[in-house]
Amino acid sequence: xxxxxRKTLEKIAxxxxxxxxxxxxxxxxxxxxxxxxxxxxxSYLYFEELNVDPARPDWADRDRFVLSKGHCAPALYGALxxxxxxxxxxxxxxxxxxxxxxxxxxxTETPGVDMSTGSLGQGISAAVGMALAAKLDxxxxxxxxxxxxxxxxxxxxxxxxxxxxxxxLDNLCIVVDNNNLQIDGTLDEVTSPYPIPEKxxxxxxxxxxxxxxxxxxxxxxxxxxxxxxxxxxxxVQKSIKGKGVSFMENQVGxxxxxxxxxxYEIAMNELKAALAAVEQEG
Amino acid sequence: xxEIIKQATRDAYGAALVELAESCPDxxxxxADLAAATKTGGFKKAHPDRFFDCGIAESNMMGIAAGLAASxxxxxxxxxxxxxxxxxxxxxxxxxxxxxxNVKIGATHAGISVGEDxxxxxxxxxxxxxxxxxxxxxxxxxxxxxxxKAVFAAAxxxxxxxxxxxxxxxxxxxxxxxxxxEIGKSVQLTEGNDVAIIATGLMVNEALIxxxxxxxxxxxxxxxxxxxxxxxxxxxxxxxxxxxxxxxxAEEHSIIGGLGSAVTEVVCxxxxxxxxxxxxxxxxxxSGPAVELLKLxxxxxxxxxxxxxxxxxxxx
Ligand SMILES: Cc1ncc(C[n+]2csc(CCOP(=O)(O)OP(=O)(O)O)c2C)c(N)n1
Ligand SMILES: [Mg+2]
Numbered sequence: 001x002x003x004x005x006r007k008t009l010e011k012i013a014x015x016x017x018x019x020x021x022x023x024x025x026x027x028x029x030x031x032x033x034x035x036x037x038x039x040x041x042x043s044y045l046y047f048e049e050l051n052v053d054p055a056r057p058d059w060a061d062r063d064r065f066v067l068s069k070g071h072c073a074p075a076l077y078g079a080l081x082x083x084x085x086x087x088x089x090x091x092x093x094x095x096x097x098x099x100x101x102x103x104x105x106x107x108t109e110t111p112g113v114d115m116s117t118g119s120l121g122q123g124i125s126a127a128v129g130m131a132l133a134a135k136l137d138x139x140x141x142x143x144x145x146x147x148x149x150x151x152x153x154x155x156x157x158x159x160x161x162x163x164x165x166x167x168x169l170d171n172l173c174i175v176v177d178n179n180n181l182q183i184d185g186t187l188d189e190v191t192s193p194y195p196i197p198e199k200x201x202x203x204x205x206x207x208x209x210x211x212x213x214x215x216x217x218x219x220x221x222x223x224x225x226x227x228x229x230x231x232x233x234x235x236v237q238k239s240i241k242g243k244g245v246s247f248m249e250n251q252v253g254x255x256x257x258x259x260x261x262x263x264y265e266i267a268m269n270e271l272k273a274a275l276a277a278v279e280q281e282g
Numbered sequence: 283x284x285e286i287i288k289q290a291t292r293d294a295y296g297a298a299l300v301e302l303a304e305s306c307p308d309x310x311x312x313x314a315d316l317a318a319a320t321k322t323g324g325f326k327k328a329h330p331d332r333f334f335d336c337g338i339a340e341s342n343m344m345g346i347a348a349g350l351a352a353s354x355x356x357x358x359x360x361x362x363x364x365x366x367x368x369x370x371x372x373x374x375x376x377x378x379x380x381x382x383x384n385v386k387i388g389a390t391h392a393g394i395s396v397g398e399d400x401x402x403x404x405x406x407x408x409x410x411x412x413x414x415x416x417x418x419x420x421x422x423x424x425x426x427x428x429x430x431k432a433v434f435a436a437a438x439x440x441x442x443x444x445x446x447x448x449x450x451x452x453x454x455x456x457x458x459x460x461x462x463x464e465i466g467k468s469v470q471l472t473e474g475n476d477v478a479i480i481a482t483g484l485m486v487n488e489a490l491i492x493x494x495x496x497x498x499x500x501x502x503x504x505x506x507x508x509x510x511x512x513x514x515x516x517x518x519x520x521x522x523x524x525x526x527x528x529x530x531x532a533e534e535h536s537i538i539g540g541l542g543s544a545v546t547e548v549v550c551x552x553x554x555x556x557x558x559x560x561x562x563x564x565x566x567x568x569s570g571p572a573v574e575l576l577k578l579x580x581x582x583x584x585x586x587x588x589x590x591x592x593x594x595x596x597x598x
Contacts, residue, residue: 029398070402095398097570097578103400118402119369120338150315153337183315184323184335190315191337 001216005048007278009215012082013043014275017244019078019091021267024258027095030103033254035075037179037212037239038146042079044218045144054084057111063141064130066115068123069148069177070104071256076113077101085112121154123147124174128164131172131232142226145174150182152193158203164232165204172232173225176200177212179241181252200234212239245270288451292390294426295447296321298433299358299388300328306437310350312359314340319449320360320390344370347385348377356437357385363392363446367408378442379415386436386443387412392422393534394562394579395450395484397572404567410539412444413512419465420511422446422533422541424486427456428509431463439465448534450572452484468515474502477590478522478529482508482541484576485532485560491583496590503590514544516552523553528593530558532586534576537561556596558589 016039024030046052050063067076074094081088086100093099100109104118114130117123127145134141151157164172176196184190193199197207206228210217218237225233241255242248245267259267299322303309315338317323326333336343340361347359360366366389367374378385389408396404412418419439423429429447436443471486472493481489486507493503504526506518522529529549531542542559549557562579576582 027398071399095400095569097568097574099569103398103569104402106401116402118400119364150338153315153339155339155342182338183319184313184317190335191339193337 001219006215007281009043009047010278011275012047013040014244014271014278015082016042016075016078018268018271019081019088020074021245021259021264021271023074023077023091023094023101025264026092028258029095030074030258031071031256032074032248032258033181033241033251034069034148034177034179035072036243036245036248037241038072038075038177039244040213040215041146041175041218041237042075044215046079046083048219049222050144051141052083052112054112057085061139061141064114064127064143066123066127066130066143066145067105067117068127068145069120069151070117070123073101073103073105076105080110080112083112120148120151121156124157124160127172127174128160128169131164131169132167134171135169142171142173147174147176148182149176149178149180149187149193149196150190152176152196153191161200161203161205168230169232170229173222173235174232175235175237177239178236179239181241181250181255183255185252196236204231206231206233207236208233209236209238212237213243244274287454289426289454290449290451291423291426291429291447292321292449294429295388295390295433295445296324298430299325302433302437303329303332306356308354308356309437310334310355310357312336312343312347312357314338314343314361314365316361320362320388322360322388340365340370341373344373345377348381348383351383351385352381358388359385360388360390362403362405363389363408364403364405367411367444368405371411375415379418382417382441384441386445388445388447390447391449392446393448393483394567394575394581395448395534395572397449397575398569400569401566406536406562406567407539408446409511409535409541410543413539413544417441418512419443420446421465421509422483422511423509424483424507425452425454425456427454427458427461428463431461432509435463435465446483448484450484453487455487455490463509466510466513466515468509468518469507470518471505471507472503474504475526476501476503476528477594478504478506478526479532479586479590480506480508480519480522480529480541480545481532482511483534485534485581488581488583489532489586492586492590495583495587501590501594508541511541511544514548516548519545519548520553523549523555527555528597529555530560530586530589530593532560534581535561536564538564556593558593560586560589
C-alpha cells in the first residue's frame with residue numbers, strides 16, 4: 001500500500017479511537033475494548049472499501065454494513081462521523097437521553113446505520129438477508145458484517161453461516177474480530193469457539209486470516225473476498241482488545257467500562273501523541 | 283428517619299446463591315458470559331465445580347438447564363432478562379415449562395433501569411412472555427431483602443420459576459428479620475380504603491412515596507406489594523377492589539401483559555372497578571441514565587399519584 005494512503009488510514013483510525021474514548025467518557029458507560037480492536041478495520045472499510053455516500057445514507061445501491069457486535073457502536077459512530085454522516089461533535093452525546101447515538105446502533109435514529117443491533121448473533125442473519133436481496137434484485141452492492149469472537153458462540157451465527165454458503169452468497173463478507181476476550185474471560189475460559197477458521201471453512205466459506213492492525217493485510221483480504229466467486233468470505237482478524245490505549249490493551253475489564261477523567265486524559269494524550277507521530281513521518 | 287440503604291436486587295441474588303449452596307447440594311448455576319453482571323460470579327468463585335459458563339448462547343443454556351434438572355439437579359440459569367426470557371423463550375417454554383422442570387431462571391437487568399445500553403437491552407416484555415407459559419411462577423422482588431428470600435423460596439418450590447432482578451441500586455424497604463416471603467402471597471404495606479396501589483419490583487418504593495403524598499392530600503392509599511405475579515394473589519386483588527373501588531397498578535414493564543394485565547383480568551372477571559396501569563406505554567426504551575429514564579417513562583411516584591386521583595374520579 002502506498003505510504004500516503006496508509007498514513008491517511010492510520011490517522012482516521014486514531015480519530016476513531018479518540019471518538020471511542022470521547023464517547024464512552026462522556027457517556028460514563030459503553031464498550032471501549034472491542035471498539036478499539038476494530039478501529040483499524042472500520043477506518044479501512046469506511047475510507048477504502050465501502051461504496052457509501054454520507055449525503056445519501058439511504059441510497060439503494062450502497063454497500064451495506066452491519067455491526068453485528070452492536071456494543072462496539074462507539075467505533076462505528078466515530079467512523080460515520082469522520083466520514084461525514086453527522087458532526088463529530090455529536091460523539092459527546094453518546095448514550096444521552098434524546099441522542100441519535102444510542103448505546104447500540106439504531107437504524108431508525110442514526111444516518112449511516114444499516115441495521116439495528118445489540119443482541120449478539122442477530123446481525124449476521126440480517127446481513128445474509130441483505131446479500132440475498134442484492135442477488136434477488138440483480139444488484140452489485142456488497143454486504144459486510146463484523147462479529148465478535150465471543151458472539152460466534154451464538155447458534156444463530158452458524159445457522160446464518162450454513163444458509164449463506166448454501167445460497168452461495170459471494171456478495172457477503174464478514175469479519176470475525178478475534179481479540180480472544182469476551183466478558184467473563186478469554187474464549188477458552190468461557191466456552192471456546194476455536195478453531196474459528198476451520199469452522200467457517202467446514203461450513204463452506206472462503207476463509208482468510210489476517211493481523212487486524214496491518215492495513216496491507218486488511219486490503220489484501222478484502223480484495224480476495226471480492227474476487228472469490230460462489231462462496232461467502234469470512235475474514236478472521238487477529239486483534240488486540242483495547243488496541244491503541246496502553247492500559248486497556250488485552251484487559252478483560254475494559255470490555256464494558258468507561259474511562260474516568262484521569263484515564264480519559266492519559267488515553268487521549270496517548271492517541272494524540274500517536275497522531276503527531278504519524279503526521280511527522282516523512 | 284432512618285438512613286436509606288440502596289442495593290441492587292441482582293447483588294442480593296448473587297449473594298443468596300452462594301448462601302443457598304450450603305443447604306442445597308443439588309444446586310447447579312449456569313450463566314451465559316454475564317457472570318460479572320448477573321452476579322453469579324460470586325458462586326462461580328465459591329463453587330467452581332457447580333458453575334458452568336455456557337458462553338453467549340442463551341438458548342442452549344436453557345436446554346442444558348432442562349437436562350440437568352431432568353437429572354435431579356436444582357438449576358439456576360442466569361442472563362439478562364432480554365436474553366433469558368426473550369432470546370430463549372421457546373426453549374424455556376418447551377424444554378422447561380412443558381415438562382415442568384426445576385429450573386429457576388435468574389433474569390437480571392430487567393426493565394428500563396438498564397439505562398445507557400438502551401432499547402435492545404431494556405426488556406419490558408419478559409413478564410408478559412413468562413406469564414403465558416402454563417405452570418411458570420414469576421417472582422419480581424422489590425428490594426434486596428425480598429430478592430434473597432425469593433431465591434430461597436424458588437429453590438424450595440417444585441417447578442420452573444422466573445426471578446426478575448434489576449441492575450439499579452434501589453432502597454431497601456423490608457427488614458430481614460421480620461419480613462416473611464411466601465410465593466403467591468402479596469403483602470399489604472399501608473392501610474387505606476380510598477384507592478389501592480398494587481405495585482411490583484422497584485415501583486413498590488415509588489408506590490410508598492405516592493401513598494405519602496396522597497395522605498397529605500387527605501387520600502388514604504392501600505399499597506400492596508405484589509412480588510409474585512404468577513400465580514397472582516387473587517384474594518388480595520379482589521379485597522382491594524371491593525374495599526377501595528379504585529386500583530392503580532405500577533410496574534417497570536410494558537402495560538401490556540404484565541402486572542397491570544394480571545390485575546385487570548382478575549378484577550374484570552370477578553368485581554369490575556376502574557384499574558389504571560402505570561408502566562411502560564407500549565414503546566421501546568432508550569439510552570440514558572437509569573434514574574432519569576424512570577422519570578421520563580412515567581415510572582415515578584408523581585405519575586402514580588396522578589393516576590390514583592384519576593382512578594378515584596372514575597369510580598365516582
Ligand atoms: C444475545 C446477547 N447475549 C449477551 C449479550 C451481552 N454481551 C454484550 S457484549 C458481550 C461479550 C461479547 O464478546 P465478543 O463478541 O468477543 O465482543 P468483543 O470482544 O469484540 O467486545 C456480551 C455477552 C448481548 N449483547 N447479546
Ligand atoms: Mg472478543
